[in-house]
Amino acid sequence: MANRVAQTYSGGSTSGTHVITFTAPTPGARLILLISSWSTLGSIPAGWTQDFSANGYNYVYVLSKIATGTETSVSLAMGDSRLHAVLHERDDCPRKLFNVANTTPTASMSAAATVPAGAAGRVFSVVNAPNGTAGSTTWNNGLAQHYTAAGTSSYSAFAHGAMPSSGAKSFTLSGLVAGTNQSVFAIVGYGTTDSQPPSAPGNLRATSVTGTQISVEWDAATDDTAVAGYGLYLNGEKVGADQSSLAYTFTGLTAGQTYTLGVDASDTSGNRSAQTQLTVMAEVDITPPTTPANLRLIEATLTSLQVAWDASTDNVGVAAYGIYLDGLRQGTDQAELEHTIIRLARGTSYTISVDAADAAGNRSPAASLTVSTLAGADPSAPLDLTASPGKEQITVGWRASDPGELPVARYEVLLDGRLVATTTALGLVLEDLDAGTTYEIAVRAVDTGSARGPAATVTVTVPTAEWVALASPVYRLGDWAGNALDATGVEWVVEEEDGWATGAEAITLARDSDTSDGGFSGPGKYGGRTIALSGVARAPSRMAMLAAQERLVQALYPHETGVLRVAEAHITRQANVRLANQMEITDTGGRTFEWGLILRAPDPRRYASRPVHVEVEFAPAQTSGSATVTLAGDYPGIPAKLRLIGPVANPVIRLDPLGLEIKAKPGTTLLDERYALTIDLATREVWAIVPPEVWPEPRLARSVLARFPARFALQPGPNTITLSGALVPGQETKGPRLVIEVADAWI
Known part of the structure; x- marks a missing residue:
């Protein structure tokens, strides 16, 4: 316990209710509150005892209580600001031994008191002087002034000191200002006349030891007056308040940890015996619970299975049960004796297992049951x-x-x-x-x-093409086809090609880039692609030649984006292009002309004409699912379009073998299948789709992602994409879908 001045207080401009705040005391300590006031207190605070009071022109009070350890303030009701106080916390003042008071208008005052034989403790004094300052007051018998405060016609001083020797004592106070009004002072002694502590409790012994608790007993102590109670200690720290019982159980322990347990005795005067101690190790529990018995099916539906089991037993206590579906753990351990597994395939056989665990982590052998969901009818063919x-x-x-x-x-x-x-x-x-x-x-x-x-x-x-190939490959831009005879009889011959078959130019970018410009590992590896095509066209007539020239111009206007499709014998590939320069058309005869065009593809990849479509769903009864996307080609970073459809909370999309993740910010929830996120890995745009009554059109939603790596792009060969997240409350029977659209790509 602490022996301290817990707080000093001067009312200042406060009136009505004075609140004195302080740090929480040690449980069992005595709080002693000395008060000097111009007026009377309205009431004694709840839980406090008025040990003494006196009045002259003004008032003094002494209040006290035994601390519970939770007190942090005391409120005093007085309708004037002239209230001064000192709060003491003491562990050597179990009871009041004496109190005296006196009043006088003179500069000094005395009061006689008898200190009991064998007394030990503390003496406290407070004075209220209405005639002038009390700042220079002095006391005898070892009392020392330690705090003063001033108010109009209400000056205060406070002192305390050790208990003097026993016998008749005259306590004298000097240094007051004489006047016509009566000063008042009080002397109160607290302590004990019993200085003999009890004997130490004997035969401290452990009666039960487990991994989490130790029970102890001891023999009663003796005292010259009476034993009041026993204190318990864990590794030197007192545990709770004193108790009268001769047994106690320490709880919340850790298996395998060694603890020092202690007990002492106290008497009614607050004297405490020496501690009796015992060192004990909390038992290491290596015994598992018994296997859950009577595992049984309660209900089967098309998509769920409900099972129950009887409780296991354990030498310490069963903490929880684990549930497994075909060997896969279902969530965390639970205390309940039944469980429902949802989102299962209909008409399918599953093995459900249950084991028991104790607080030490020991797990029982599992009980298993093979059951099936109901078959039911599938939808008909469209x-x-x-x-x-x-x-x-x-x-x-x-x-x-x-x-x-x-x-x-x-x-x-x-x-x-x-x-x-x-x-x-x-x-x-x-x-x-x-x-x-x-x-x-x-x-x-x-x-x-x-x-x-x-x-x-x-x-x-599909209908045959409106053109006939003359050579391979055939180049197509809109309705125009090169190396082909078109529907009007015009032969388009490609004599020179550069930039398509030779691959994109390798570059090193000056900064990190995303996949939209070909970058795939920080600095980009390939820049945009420039494609030059030129050749000759032969028409059956002058009018057909002029019409053919116009069709070529209309195939791609400046500032427009078109698709260049190149059909080879074994594959058709394409790229998004724009005109880099004006088309060149030069007549070379009445029915022939030379042509040339230069195209620019900012994305250097040559994509397959049809994308790969793959979908990922949560596995049955799981909160994750995976699919493998296998891509042809040789381009090292291939952007995809991802569409995540709810319901799901806190979704994460992981790409292996790169180990990269697109992760939503905590709290992100797609409430049901009407809510979705579209993620374009090429443009790095993220769009949120919500019901039209919430918002009528898609909205940019990049801000919902906490992590969106620039290198998140698919690779040639197998790519494993895993979707994980939490189920949405109220939608637990449904899971999300991740739709992936991506095309094979070549350099």
């Missing part, structure tokens, strides 16, 4: 599938599938067995197809449980 071919495209339409056990969520469209699109509509247009090629188109329904129904299929042939 009805009345139609496919209408057009110029390098096919328009596909169908009527809605009949739902099975669950509603239809979306439709998947496959081209020659390869997934190319998903949609919630009842049709779409497949573009950038090869003229004269026959395709098999399949459409299947996916329900809200991710079950896929049978596909409806149709075979359709």
